[in-house]
Amino acid sequence: MKTSALFACLALFIPLEMLIAGTTKEYENQYLQAELALAKKNALYTVFDLAGGKILIKAAGMTLREIPVQDIGIWGNGLKPGAYLVIEKSAFKEPERFQIDPTRIDEESPPSTDIDALERDDMPTRYTLIFEDGVFVSVTGSPASMDERMISMSLDALEYLSRPLVILWKKINGENYTVIDLEVDSVDSQSLYWTITEKSAGLFLLPED
Amino acid sequence: MVSRRPIFWILSASAALLIILEGLGIYYGKFARTQRPEPSTTTQSRNIDEKTNQALRQKLNNFAPTGLHIVIDTAQNRLYLKKGATLIREAVISSGSGSKLEDPEQNREWVFDTPRGVFSVKSKQKNPLWVKPDWAYIEEGKRPPKNKQDRFESGVLGDYALGFGDGYFIHGTLYSRLLGRNVSHGCVRVGDKDLQAVYAAAAIGTKIYIF
Structure with a gap:
């Protein structure tokens, strides 16, 4: 009984898997082939260049926007070099589209600057991009005020305490689970939420060992 | 009942330590951009791989408009x-x-x-x-x-x-x-x-x- 309990304890400390599936030229090769396939399509895709510390919004191989990453954290059991599709964008308060009410339209007067529209500033600064195959990208905008900093630190602490248990639970159930924490500028964080759409593809370029 | 106590403590301590280590980001890794080493390209096999990758990068760059x-x-x-x-x-x-x-x-x-x-x-x-x-x-x-x-x-x-x-x-x-x-x-x-x-x-x- 005691022996089995000891083994169970030790098992907790055995690295579940190397956190990164591969950081070699081979990984890069597969990554480049995956990007080449995406570049042939006329759709936007996102490259999370964790090696270079930046997020690239790309189309047809061309970088349209580069977002610098201030801090990177990687948790979980590895990533493949291929493309992952965004399944969902999850935020505490998700932006909602306005429903146009035709009875409120006044043809005679031009529209005021107080407009009912979804704009970048309406986007959240803290959210999770849920990709297929158990890949989660948690994006946090740098907190501006002390209040925001306190809330951010509390949420970070909660995540840091709960995540190991989730990793363990997923491992026991044989599910993939990788979380990438990214801290970016607040406005960049909103721009990223705006730009990345569901079903769009993401690629991950990992840091070297 | 008494004999189960050490197991309980070992499990609790192990779980707490695991959470602390992982909570600090040590266990699964936390990368600072400044800490990443430069990629090595010294061996022959890596040179061959690098050539292949360079060709792929070139193909990718060719997609970008020049006009x-x-x-x-x-x-x-x-x-x-x-x-x-x-x-x-x-x-x-x-x-x-x-x-x-x-x-x-x-x-x-x-x-x-x-x-x-x-x-x-x-x-x-x-x-x-x-x-x-x-x-x-x-x-x-x-x-x-x-x-x-x-x-x-x-x-x-x-x-x-x-x-x-x-x-x-x-x-x-x-x-x-x-x-x-x-x-x-x-x-x-x-x-x-x-x-x-x-x-x-x-x-x-x-x-x-x-x-």
């Missing part, structure tokens, strides 16, 4: 007229409002987003006439006319319009004070002078990248 093209950032409401990597002109625009409109009579719905992806200029028009689509009437609480001739409206789209497919245009606006805001029905509204420059520079087939 004139238009890049539209809908988050920042900016249009960039570029030649290769050189910026020729930057313009403030208005892109889609993201609002929704329903037609309860015919059970239709429109979402006024500017489409994203890679497009090309398909048509160029001077003094364009706007053929008002159904949604424009429904938005005003009116019934769409059956006769197409009744849908023409002049002056709304400005002096020029560049069509990029599915009824979307880069065109002018009567509400230039709203440039920089997301107020359009999906088209890209541009100020008069910038529109003139874009119209003069872009030819049919010029690529448009919208994100």
Whole structure:
């Protein structure tokens, strides 16, 4: 009984898997082939260049926007070099589209600057991009005020305490689970939420060992 | 009962230590950009791999346009007229409002987003006439006319319009004070002078990248 309990304890400390599936030229090769396939399509895709510390919004191989990453954290059991599709964008308060009410339209007067529209500033600064195959990208905008900093630190602490248990639970159930924490500028964080759409593809370029 | 106590303590301590270690980001890794070593390319096999990768990178770079093209950032409401990597002109625009409109009579719905992806200029028009689509009437609480001739409206789209497919245009606006805001029905509204420059520079087939 005691022996089995000891083994169970030790098992907790055995690295579940190397956190990164591969950081070699081979990984890069597969990554480049995956990007080449995406570049042939006329759709936007996102490259999370964790090696270079930046997020690239790309189309047809061309970088349209580069977002610098201030801090990177990687948790979980590895990533493949291929493309992952965004399944969902999850935020505490998700932006909602306005429903146009035709009875409120006044043809005679031009529209005021107080407009009912979804704009970048309406986007959240803290959210999770849920990709297929158990890949989660948690994006946090740098907190501006002390209040925001306190809330951010509390949420970070909660995540840091709960995540190991989730990793363990997923491992026991044989599910993939990788979380990438990214801290970016607040406005960049909103721009990223705006730009990345569901079903769009993401690629991950990992840091070297 | 007494014999179970050490097991309980070992398990608790192990779990606590695991949480602390992982909580600190040590266990699964936390990367600081400054701590990453430079990639090694010393061995022969790595050189071969590097050559292959370089060829792939070159293929990827070949996709990027070297000629004139238009890049539209809908988050920042900016249009960039570029030649290769050189910026020729930057313009403030208005892109889609993201609002929704329903037609309860015919059970239709429109979402006024500017489409994203890679497009090309398909048509160029001077003094364009706007053929008002159904949604424009429904938005005003009116019934769409059956006769197409009744849908023409002049002056709304400005002096020029560049069509990029599915009824979307880069065109002018009567509400230039709203440039920089997301107020359009999906088209890209541009100020008069910038529109003139874009119209003069872009030819049919010029690529448009919208994100």
